[in-house]
Amino acid sequence: MQTTSWLILAFPLAGAIINGLGFRALKGRAPGIVGTVAIGAAFISAVLTLIKLQDLSPEHRGALFVGWDYAKTVGVDAKVSILVDPLSVYMALVVTGVSTLIHLYSVTYMTSDRGYARFFAYLNFFVFSMLVLVLAGNFFLLVVGWAFVGAASYLLISFWYRRTTATRAGIKAFVINVVGDIGIVLGTYFLFRNTHTLDFIGTFRQAGTIPHGDLTAGLILLLVGAFAKSAQVPLHTWLPDAMEGPTPVSALIHAATMVTAGVYLIARMWPLFEHSAAAADVGTIVGALTLLIAATIGLVVTDLKRVIAYSTMSQIGYMIMAVSAGAYAAGLFHLMTHAFFKALLFMAAGSIIGAMAGEQNLDKMSGFRRAMPFTFGCFVVGGLALAGVPPFSGFFSKDEIIAVMGQRGGWHWVLFVVGYIGTFLTAVYTWRMIFRAFFGEPVAEAAELEHGHLHHAEQHTNPANGEVEDTDVGFPGPDHHIAEWSVPMRAAMGILAVGAIGLGFLQLPFNGTNVVDKFLEPSFRGSKYFGSLHPTDSLTTIGLIVGAVLSLAGIALAYRIWVVKPGTSTAIRERLSGVHRFLVNKWYFDELIDLVVVRPFAWFGRFGQQTFERIFVQGALVDGTSGVVRAGSATVRALQSGLVRAYASLLVLGAVAVGLYFLLQS
């Protein structure tokens, strides 16, 4: 087991190094194949680890493998160690499994891009970082993985580095992620100063002995990290902008894997969160707020990928809410089903964007149903799963979360209601997107595609601001690809579609098939919620019925607004223009952050520059020092008259003075 679990990390790293250093030698699609094989091998290693893990008795499922001591000084035990238990293996399986398919999809999707090898090097590096994060056995390695993932995300968002909008989005994502990194580091400090160990298991063992104030402060700081990485309010503004990256990146990083790191972190830290109800409540409430806010914004966004991005935020809100409130298995189950259907939706969106020659605006799309039946099918499967229609996977996972909220009782009933409002909104915005893109009169691009010809833009432009671009390195390549015409893309999407349909059966309600529950159980041994927090049968029944009805009602509403009476949305928008403006401006979060953080800091910076820098540093320190030196040297220079006789006189005078001194001394 030790070998296979280290191999999970080794393969992606090897792929990143081969692609990163060997990009000159690797011709054609070789980098893509190397990258895909590397991740595929990591997936196989993860499966082998799983098999070996299942061979052990449940009490012994969980092993800490120490690679080497990184630093061992006064009281700090920073080791490179990985923790292999059901939870980390579960995450590793999801990450490597979905990543393999997305790599496969990218092999074709990115073909014409000049940065092909660079793309796969980054993508492999990302998977490596993510696996370091999930396999980390102590806080030290967790921070390393956490920061690596942020860096990989930055590199991939800014992959088209000559697009100013993309580089800007990359910087935004990186800065907000660094805020989260600081939260993680400081949170670790608060825990470490009480436990004196960085090791997870050692920390958890002492969870009860940490003073309550320090524990809550540390956990809230850890939550800041989780919120930044998982795009939760108010640190979410980077995620929609991150859609500037290539579509496979959006599918892999900003939907399926990286943004779920916060969910994993909270689930991993469960022994601590169960000792601090305050911190857990913060997580629960922020998750609920995010799921509602993101869902409302999703109703009005017109950029295809951003609609899916907001739905990602919303779904991660569900997961954060779940794991913070003790519904660990439900949250992690939703994490897995979401990874499948969201990656599928992004891939299908990539196919449409390919057909639209890079255009992402929903207003310009219509009637792709006949032109791209396969993409349409995938979109429908993903949309049904996301909306939570039975028996698709999202139905079971989402309703389990909501039912557990009801089971917690007390104020968690509010979250129960919020969850169902979210379900309804999710169905509306998801199907708004599908109806707008696939139904109605075919646009020119769709009509062209129906005749078997893929539209090519006369001039390549940035879809965000219309700037004219070329197709050289640093910009997207000249050719676009759609799923219908490419076997690898179809294969990847087909597998994901099967997962999106069928994964729900892993964990059927009423103790049907509790595969996820049973598998994760050893990781949550001793939890006060994991074993006991099961919704009653009546609650589950009501939940399932309400969930199914609400999601179907949402789809029906979307159908009515955007298909039956296409003018309705305009009418609603005009009647509720204030609400619409509020939502289009994304609840003014960008402006709020600008007002609260950016401007005060900019003002403080200007103030510092004008007063401290200009008057003290420049005036007193720099000019003062140089003034003293200048005055001194001016005096000395005046003595250099150039008159030899004067020098001789000085010499004689000096000698006489020395002589006189010694005479007088004696």
Added chain:
Amino acid sequence: MNIGWYLAVSALIFTIGAAGVMTRRNPLVVLLCLELMLNAANLALIAFSRMWGNSDGQIFAIIVMVVAACEVTVGLGVIVAMARRSVPIDVDELRELQG
């Protein structure tokens, strides 16, 4: 004879030389005055040497003469070069060292 007389002569010659170096503007005369100073020092060295009945001071005087010869060679060479380039033969005019 008392050593004081020798030293008095030596000091007199040294003062004359130093005053010449400080006041005269012709480099030839300045060189001459430098020689005076060196020889005043030599006189003092030899006087002390006789006083102690020991030849170290005499040897030292010979070394000083060698140094003086070298110095005169260089100095005269400079003066000849100045004359050839029709630079004014006046130490006060040579002020390139001014800061």
